[in-house]
Amino acid sequence: MSQPPLTPDRLDPKQAALAAFSGYFIWGLSPIFYKFLAFANPSEIVLQRVVWSAPILFALLYVSRRLGPALSVLNDRKTLIVLVCTALLIGANWWVYIFSVNSGRVLEASLGYYINPLMNVAVGLFVAKERFSLLRAIAIGLAVLGVINQIVTVGHLPVFALIMAGTFTAYGYVRKTIQVDARVGLFWETLIMAIPSLFVLTVFEIQGGAQAGHFFDGPHYAILLMMTGPMTVLPLLLFLTGARGLSFAIIGVLQFVAPTLQFIVGLMYGEPFSLAYLATFIFIWLGLAVFVFELLHFERKQKRAGIRPA
Known part of the structure; x- marks a missing residue:
């Protein structure tokens, strides 16, 4: 079957893979950037991230001539309600991620992103009633064993990892309704959060004390806080651009680039990593290996049947 013609929104496979990989690469190294923002608390960082992302996304919609579809959302009450819910979910995810990074828990943050694909599989099986396979059940079982190992041998539940995986999985599931x-939705999600965020940031700047804002403390602080906007939008844009030219199997493999880099960054910063903690990751990695094998096997079956992957 011949390939569809390439368009500005659909790159050839090599360019698409490079774009998607670049997005995951930036996400993977983002803990290094957020470490430079340790002078601010997670709430201020998330608020600044939202405020500076909204105008960038507006500009992207304007350039791509999608302002019309974006404004049409205002006429759809159900869609607006759903976007409010997804805005709260992605905001919570961002907050937990930044708190994890700046409290020396980058390894746990990476664990959350490793768990996320397997949690998506679980939601697909038990909530969306998608096709059930033995390999998918094994992948979920290995992830569960990893969490149990974390509780029993390491001595604590990986709360931040589970919250990150849970909020992002819920975000993706609700968003599909x-x-x-994707760009229009993210614009409204950030705008929904940006309006109250501006108010809260103003209060931070006025009240001082432990909750003081840092934007006006000097150009160094202001530039770093403003950079949270591009650091949010750029990798997402690269991913969205690349995803249009890749199969689900390739995306499924590439999505492990980010947590792997985060895992390496966590080790570079000297975070504690015991053999018991390693066992947790091994269970998760084995589950992911089974998941990727099943994904690639399913794509090969589709190709043999003459079905072109999305």
Whole structure:
């Protein structure tokens, strides 16, 4: 079957893979950037991230001539309600991630992103009633064993990892209930959060003390806080651009680039990593290996049947 013609929104496979990989690469090294923001508390960082992302996304919609579809969302009450819910979920995810990074828990943050694909599989099986396979059940079982090992041998539940995986999985699942372009949806999610964020940041700047804002403390602080916008939008844009030209199997493999780099960054910063903790990761990695094998096997079956992957 012939390939569809390439368009500005659909790159050839090599360019698409490079774009998606670049997005995951930036996400993977993002803990290094957020370490430079340790002068601010996680709440201020998330608020600044939202405020500076909104105008960038508006500009992208304007350039790509998608302001019309974006404004049409205002006429759809159900879609707006769903976007409010997804805004809260992604905001919570960002907060936990930044708190984990700046409290020396980058390894746990990476664990959360490793768990996320397997949690998606679990939601697909038990909530969305998607096709059940033995390999998918094994992948989920190995992830569960990893969490149990973390509780029994390491001595604590990986709370931040589970919250990150849970909020992002819920975000993706709820987001699928509405037919909205990814960039349009993200614009409204950030705008929904940006309006109250501006108010809270103003309060931070006025009240001083432990909750003081840092934007006006000097150009160094202001530039770092403003950079949270591009650091949010750029990798997402690269991923969205690349995803249009790749199969689900390739995306499924590439999504492990980010947590792997985060894992390496965590080790570079000297975070404690015992053999018991390693066993948790081994269970998760084995589960992911089974998941990727099943994904690639399913794609090969589709190709043999003459079905072109999305």
